[in-house]
Amino acid sequence: MSLVDDLKNAQKDAMRAKDKVRLGTIRMTLAAVKQREIDEQITLDDAAVLAVITKAVKQRQDAASQYDDANRPELAAKEREEIAVLETFLPQPLTDDEVAALIDNAITSTGAAGMQDMGKVMGVLKPQVQGRTDMGALSGKVKARLNP
Known part of the structure; x- marks a missing residue:
């Protein structure tokens, strides 16, 4: 069964x-999927x-932090409820050890020797980790590995 069917x-x-919260969140997600298809x-x-779905989670995390900064805890709580709903459709997050192993494999398979090969490594990693780890944090770990 596909993710859209789920x-x-x-x-x-x-x-x-x-x-209502779950229904509204799922409707917004289906609308975003349909919009992208169109x-x-x-x-x-x-x-x-x-x-x-990953993009929607990130948007809500950003909104929640902005609401916290603006001293609007009720709005931040609503965003976090929506994040919890969306996370039920995401695969299990990767552990730090699994991420490190994937980075090592990607560096080995691409023959990356330095920062100039970062794009190759990220290109290999992205489909493997999509929705399972924060891409910004992953990018930082890859940079640290390629920059001795």
């Missing part, structure tokens, strides 16, 4: 349960849907 089934379950005139596969 989202649609979760939407039906949320309607039945009258869970914009690019393609049907998204699971990896692309995962990218949409």
